[in-house]
Amino acid sequence: MNEEKINFKNNYKGLLLDIEGVIYEGNKLIEGSIETINKLLANGFKIKYLTNTTTTSRRLIFEKLLQFKLPLNESDIFSPAIATNIFLKKKYFKNIIIYKSIFTRRFY
């Protein structure tokens, strides 16, 4: 563990970036977020925004990040609901019906 530069050999091409607590806290953007993300994008980095949030949909997360003026697409956000969808298609069931139950009304 140290605070030196990563031995950067141009081998990193992507960043998985946690959202809450890293980019913003509560309703406040953490200083330097936009500049950092822009710098990474300018260096050719792919960024995937990872969240464990299940209380809001990807669209709402996207809209919140847009309000902060972050440069991203909705598809850059990856959540457990999105992963579940991929997972169910891949592994378990051929047909997926999402019932609008208490658990799924804000599912996607």
Added chain:
Amino acid sequence: MIDDIKPEAIILGDLFKEFNWEKLNKVFQTILENNALIIALHKNRYCKRENKLSLDLGPFVAALEYATSKKSVLIGKPEKNFFNLAIEEMKLKNEEVVMMGDDIVADIGGAKNICLSTIQVKTGKFQKKDETNVYLQPDYRINSISGLPYILGME
């Protein structure tokens, strides 16, 4: 709503303040009656809400697992699958990817499980005791996201 269906699987998301005995009990009964698979969107113990560490989805998943003697299929961080699926979508290899987060277990532990380089920020859920965690340490720890370009050699 779930009375009239016979689910093969129950997907558990976080209900925050809407969790209550009636709902949990209904889900418990549905799982038992249908021998349904429990899929949990994650099993995080706690998170920061209204500025305080608060119960997350995990404790409720654990309660249902305990009551039904079943183990759930977990989806979100820190599960390997979650990180792997995200990297797959980026069309990159694991060694080309860095994970940065504030949560020592979900973000750092999860990413380390699939051998990603890891960076922890000292914002959000970061706690002082993370720095002395004997089992789990990130490759790098920085004050906040604004220190990332330097760490990556971009400035």
